[in-house]
Amino acid sequence: MKALWLFIAGVMAVIVIYYLLTGVEQGIDVVIQSGERLHSGILSILAVFLWSFLVWYSCRTLSYIKQHKDDEIFSKKTPDDVNSAILYEKYCIPSAMYKHIPRMLAYNCFVSVQVAVFHLPTFFGWSGMLMFLVIVIHNIFYFLLSTWFTSAAQSRPRKVLGWLNPLIIAAYGTFLVYTMVESARGIDLIGHPLRHKFWLSAIALAMFGLQVLLVFIFILRRRSIDARRKDPSLRSSRLLMWLGFNPAFNAAEAPYFRFLNGTAIAAVLMYFGAIFFMPFADLMGPMALTLLALGVLAGLFNLITLISIRRSFNVGIVLLAAAFLFGQYRDPYPLRFLESEGAALFSQRPTTKAYLKKWFGSRLTMLDVSDTTKNFPVYIVLSNGGASRAGKWTANVLSSLQDTSYRRNPSDSFREHILCIAGASGGTVGNCAFYSLLKASHSGEINGDEFRRHTDIFFQTDFLSYTLARLLGPDMVRHLLPFNIPLDNRADALEKVISKGSGDTLLNSYFEKPVTEVFDTTGALPILLINTTQVDNGMPGVICTVMLPGESQRQDVLALVDSMGVREGRGNLRLSTAAILSSRFPYVSPAGKVFDRYYVDGGYFDNSGAGAVLEFIHELNSFMTDTTNREIIRFRRRFTFHILHITNSEVVPAPSKDIHPLTNDVLAPVLTLAGMQGSSTSISDGILINAFRQFNTDTANAMIVYSLYDETWDPAKKQGQFEEGYPMSWALSDYQINRMDGALQRANRRNLRKFGY
Numbered sequence: 001m002k003a004l005w006l007f008i009a010g011v012m013a014v015i016v017i018y019y020l021l022t023g024v025e026q027g028i029d030v031v032i033q034s035g036e037r038l039h040s041g042i043l044s045i046l047a048v049f050l051w052s053f054l055v056w057y058s059c060r061t062l063s064y065i066k067q068h069k070d071d072e073i074f075s076k077k078t079p080d081d082v083n084s085a086i087l088y089e090k091y092c093i094p095s096a097m098y099k100h101i102p103r104m105l106a107y108n109c110f111v112s113v114q115v116a117v118f119h120l121p122t123f124f125g126w127s128g129m130l131m132f133l134v135i136v137i138h139n140i141f142y143f144l145l146s147t148w149f150t151s152a153a154q155s156r157p158r159k160v161l162g163w164l165n166p167l168i169i170a171a172y173g174t175f176l177v178y179t180m181v182e183s184a185r186g187i188d189l190i191g192h193p194l195r196h197k198f199w200l201s202a203i204a205l206a207m208f209g210l211q212v213l214l215v216f217i218f219i220l221r222r223r224s225i226d227a228r229r230k231d232p233s234l235r236s237s238r239l240l241m242w243l244g245f246n247p248a249f250n251a252a253e254a255p256y257f258r259f260l261n262g263t264a265i266a267a268v269l270m271y272f273g274a275i276f277f278m279p280f281a282d283l284m285g286p287m288a289l290t291l292l293a294l295g296v297l298a299g300l301f302n303l304i305t306l307i308s309i310r311r312s313f314n315v316g317i318v319l320l321a322a323a324f325l326f327g328q329y330r331d332p333y334p335l336r337f338l339e340s341e342g343a344a345l346f347s348q349r350p351t352t353k354a355y356l357k358k359w360f361g362s363r364l365t366m367l368d369v370s371d372t373t374k375n376f377p378v379y380i381v382l383s384n385g386g387a388s389r390a391g392k393w394t395a396n397v398l399s400s401l402q403d404t405s406y407r408r409n410p411s412d413s414f415r416e417h418i419l420c421i422a423g424a425s426g427g428t429v430g431n432c433a434f435y436s437l438l439k440a441s442h443s444g445e446i447n448g449d450e451f452r453r454h455t456d457i458f459f460q461t462d463f464l465s466y467t468l469a470r471l472l473g474p475d476m477v478r479h480l481l482p483f484n485i486p487l488d489n490r491a492d493a494l495e496k497v498i499s500k501g502s503g504d505t506l507l508n509s510y511f512e513k514p515v516t517e518v519f520d521t522t523g524a525l526p527i528l529l530i531n532t533t534q535v536d537n538g539m540p541g542v543i544c545t546v547m548l549p550g551e552s553q554r555q556d557v558l559a560l561v562d563s564m565g566v567r568e569g570r571g572n573l574r575l576s577t578a579a580i581l582s583s584r585f586p587y588v589s590p591a592g593k594v595f596d597r598y599y600v601d602g603g604y605f606d607n608s609g610a611g612a613v614l615e616f617i618h619e620l621n622s623f624m625t626d627t628t629n630r631e632i633i634r635f636r637r638r639f640t641f642h643i644l645h646i647t648n649s650e651v652v653p654a655p656s657k658d659i660h661p662l663t664n665d666v667l668a669p670v671l672t673l674a675g676m677q678g679s680s681t682s683i684s685d686g687i688l689i690n691a692f693r694q695f696n697t698d699t700a701n702a703m704i705v706y707s708l709y710d711e712t713w714d715p716a717k718k719q720g721q722f723e724e725g726y727p728m729s730w731a732l733s734d735y736q737i738n739r740m741d742g743a744l745q746r747a748n749r750r751n752l753r754k755f756g757y
Contacts, residue, residue: 003097006066009301010055010105013294014112020290021116022131026729030286031116033462033733035196035203040285045206047288048109050267051295052214056106057260058302061243062309063098064253068246069309103218104142109291110211111138117200121724122735123179141168142215149219169212176205193738221256228252244310264299271296274465275473275487278501281466286731289465293472323479332478333489333590335581337564338514340571344562345516352619355546357629358523359419360639364631366412367638375640377755378419380613381526382645382688384681385425385603386728387585389708392459392737393648394423394430396744397706399437399451404748404757406448413448414755415441419641420616422529422609424602426728427646428582429498431528432575433458436510438525439518445506457504464731466501467494467588475590491589494730495576511576518575519545529612531602532557532582535591540605542612543578552615557581560595567595588730603681608645610684614691641696642754643688648708652715652722701754706747708740 004011020027034044070092115134119126126134148165151158183197228234234251241250274281274289281289308315350358368374383394398414406413415438423431437451446454470490478485488496499512510518519528530543534555541555542548548556565571581592582602591598606612623629624636659668689703696702705711713723726736 003093003101006062006093006305007059007101007105007302009298009305010059010102013051013055013298014105014108017109017112017291017294018115018135021112021287022119023128025725025727028116028120029727029729029733029736030290030464030731031113031120031200032122032196032735033731034285034287035117035198035200036734037285038199039283040288041199041203043284044113044288044291045203045210047270047284047291047295048113048207049210050263050270051291052106052109053260054264054267054295054299055109056102057264058299059102059105060098061245061257062302062306063093063102064246064249065244065306066093066309067095067098068244071246099222100146103146103215104139107142107211107214108135108139110207110214111135113207114138114204117204120200122194122197123200138211144168145212145215146219149216172208173205176201176208180205193735196733196735225249225252225256243306267292268296271473274469278466278497281469282462282501284465285462286464286468289468290472293468297472297476319480326482327479329482330484331593332484333491333592334484335592335594336492336495336574336577337561337568337570338572338574339569340565342566342569343571344565345571346558346562349519349545349547349558350521351547352527352549352616353623353626355521355523355527356620356623359526360632362523363416364635366416367635372638375638376635377417378639378641379414379417379644380419380616380641381421381423381431382608382610382613382643382685383421383423383427383431384645384647384649385423385427385583385601385607386648387426387583388429388459388463388730388732389726389728389736389740390423390426390648391429391433392455392732392740393706393708393743394427394646395433395455395459396452396740397644397646397747398430398434399455400744400748401755401757402434402437402451403449404752405755408757410448415448418526419620420527420529420613422531422613422616423582423646424531424607424609425583425585427608427648428530428602429579430455430646432511432530432579433507435525435528436507436518436575439510439520440506442520442524454504454507458507459732460734460737461497461501461503462731463494463497463501464729466497467730469493471588489590491580491584491592494583494589495574495580498579499574499576511574511579513575514572515543515575515578516572521545527616529609529616530578530582531606531609531612532584532599533602533604535598535600538605540602540611541597541599543581544612549615549619554612554615555597557594557599560597563595585730606684607681608647608685610681610688613643614684614688617688617692640701641692642701642704643692644704644706645685646706648726650723650725651707651709651711652713704751704754706751708743708747710743710746711750 021031022028034040115126115131118124118134119131144161144165147157148161151161180198180201183194183201187194187198189195189198229248229252231251234254236247236250237245237254237257240254240257241247245253270284271292274284274292284292304315304319363376367376381398384390386393401414404414406415418438421431421435433455434451437446437454440446441448441451467490470488470493474485474487475490478489495511499508501508525545528545532541532543533539534541539553539555541557543557548554561571561573563571580589581594581599584590584592584600586601589601591600593599602609620641624632624639627633692702708726709723715722724739726740732740
C-alpha cells in the first residue's frame with residue numbers, strides 16, 4: 001500500500017486510461033478515430049511510448065529518492081544496531097517493489113491500448129470480466145519475460161521460459177497479424193468506414209512488440225547500471241545529489257538521467273505544441289493528446305511528491321490552499337464578450353407577438369387562396385442535446401429536409417415553414433449551424449439545396465483535441481496562480497475551434513460573427529431559442545432572437561448582456577459564444593459568467609427546449625386567437641402546426657442494474673441528480689405534447705419524431721441485445737458518422753411522407 005501511494009500519480013494515470021478507453025463511450029470512439037487517420041495513429045504510438053516512459057522514469061526517480069530518505073532515517077549505525085534493521089524491514093518499501101512497480105506501470109501503458117482495441121464493438125466487444133482476465137494474463141507475461149531475461153544462462157527457469165516465452169510471443173503475434181489480414185479483406189484502407197480495424201490491429205501489434213522490447217530494455221539498463229557502479233572513476237551528478245538521489249546509484253545513473261530527461265523535454269515540447277497550436281492538436285487527435293498529457297501530468301505530480309519527500313512536508317496541501325486563496329479575488333474563466341460602446345443592443349428586439357405578426361404576414365402571401373383544401377404546415381423544432389452527436393444529427397435532419405424540399409419546389413421549401421427552433425447543448429450547435437445557413441441562403445450566399453454539404457464538412461471537425469489540450473494544460477494550473485494566464489480556457493478553445501477550426505469557411509465565419517449580425521428581426525427566419533441553465537438555483541435561461549414574455553419564468557440572458565454593455569461597454573457576443581453557453585458540458589467546459597450569474601449546459605434542466613417552446617406556444621395561441629389579427633383569424637384553419645422533435649437518446653434503454661450497498665450510501669444522491677436530467681426532460685416533453693395536441697388541428701402528424709436510434713429495435717427479438725450506442729463527444733469518428741448517415745436514411749423513409757416530400 002505504501003508503494004502504491006508513493007507511485008499514485010502513475011497508478012492513477014494507467015487506471016484512468018483503462019477506464020476512459022474501455023468504459024466510456026467517448027473514449028471508445030476516440031480509439032476508433034486513432035485508427036482512421038494515419039498521422040493520428042502514428043502519433044498515438046509515439047504518445048504511448050512517451051507516456052510509458054514519463055510514468056516509468058518519474059516513478060523510478062521517485063523510488064531512488066524515497067529509498068535514500070528511508071536509508072537516512074532507518075540505516076544501521078553499528079553492526080549491532082538490530083532495532084534499526086528491524087524498523088527498516090517493517091516500515092520501508094521492499095526494493096523489489098521500487099523496481100517492478102514503475103516497470104509494470106510502463107508495461108501496462110501498452111497493454112491498455114491493446115485491450116481498448118479489442119474491446120471495441122467492431123472487434124470482439126470484450127466484457128469487463130474478460131478484459132480483466134486479459135490484463136492479468138498480460139501482467140503474468142511481464143514476470144515471465146522478466147524472469148527469462150534475468151535468470152542465469154544454465155538455470156532451470158531460463159531453460160523452461162526459453163521455449164515458453166517465444167511460443168507465447170509467436171502465438172499472440174500470429175493472432176494480431178491474422179486480425180490485420182482479415183480486417184483488410186475486401187475494403188479500402190483509406191476511405192472505408194471500417195478501415196480502422198486494420199490500422200488498429202497494426203497499432204496493437206506495435207504495442208505488443210514495444211511491451212516486450214520494453215522489458216528487455218529495463219533488464220539491459222539495469223545490467224549496465226550494476227556494471228557502472230563498480231567503476232570508481234565515475235563522477236556523481238550534482239543535480240542528482242541536490243535532488244536527494246540515492247548515492248549508491250548517483251554516478252551510474254547520471255548519463256541515463258540526462259538522456260532520459262532529454263526525451264522528457266521532447267515530450268513536453270509536443271505537449272506545449274498541442275496547447276498553443278490548434279492545427280497540431282488536431283494533427284495529434286484526442287487519443288494521442290490525452291495519453292501524452294497524462295504522461296506529462298504524472299511526471300509533474302511525481303515532481304511534487306519528490307519535493308514533499310525531500311522537505312518532509314506535503315506540498316499538495318500548500319497548492320490546494322493557494323487554489324482556494326487566489327480564487328477568491330478573480331474569475332479565471334471570463335466569457336468572451338465583444339465591445340458595444342456602452343449600448344444596450346438587445347433591448348430593441350421585437351416581442352414574440354410582434355415577430356409572429358411579421359412572420360405570418362410574409363407567409364400569408366404564400367397561401368393559395370383559390371385552393372382551400374391546401375394547408376400551410378408550420379414547424380416548431382425541438383433538438384435534444386448531446387455534444388457533436390446531437391449537433392451532427394440535428395444538422396443532418398434539418399439540412400436534409402431543406403435540400404429535399406428545395407429540389408421539389410424552390411419557391412416553397414422547408415425553410416419557409418419553420419416558425420421556431422429550440423434546443424440545448426449540442427442540439428443548439430446544430431440549430432445554430434442550420435440557422436446560419438438559413439441566414440446565408442436568405443442573403444443569397446448559398447443556394448437552398450446546399451445545406452447538407454456545409455453541415456457535413458462542419459461536423460467532421462475534431463472539436464475535442466484543442467479543447468482537451470487546454471483542459472489538460474493551462475486549466476490544470478490556472479487556479480494556482482494569483483493572476484489570470486493570458487491563454488484561452490477550455491470553453492474559449494471550444495468556441496475558437498467552432499469558429500475557426502472547421503473546413504467549412506462559411507459556417508466558421510457565421511459562428512465568429514456577433515449575434516447582432518446573425519439574428520433576424522424581419523420575420524424572414526424562424527425564432528431561435530438557445531437554452532442554458534443558471535448554476536446557483538438551477539433555473540433555465542434563454543438566449544433568444546425575440547424578447548421573452550413578461551410572465552416567463554426563464555431568465556433572458558441577453559438582458560443580462562445588455563447590463564454588461566451599459567456597465568462595462570462589452571455587451572455583445574459571438575454566435576459561437578452563445579452556442580457554447582448552452583453547451584458547457586460537465587467538466588469539459590466551466591460555467592460562464594454573464595453579468596452577476598453563472599450558466600452551464602442547457603441540458604441540466606431541459607435537454608430538449610420543450611419548456612421554452614411550451615411558453616412560446618402560449619404566446620402563439622394568444623396571437624392566433626387575437627381578433628385584431630383579422631387576416632390570421634381568417635386563415636387560421638389553413639395553418640397546421642407540427643412539432644419536429646429531433647432526438648438522439650436511446651429508444652430502448654438498457655434495464656436498471658442493482659446498486660451496490662456502498663454505492664447506495666455514498667453515491668445515491670449524485671446518481672439521482674444525474675438521472676433527473678433525463679427524467680425532467682421527458683416530463684417537459686410529455687407536458688408539451690399534451691398541450692400541443694389541443695392546440696393543433698392536424699392531430700395525425702402533430703408530432704414528427706426523428707430518432708437517431710432505430711425505433712423498431714426490439715431486444716426481445718434480438719436475443720437480448722441492445723443497439724450499439726453513439727458517443728456523446730465533441731469529436732466523431734468516420735465510423736460513427738457513417739452510421740448516422742444510415743440512421744438518417746432510415747428515419748427519412750419513415751417520416752418524409754409526413755412532410756409531403
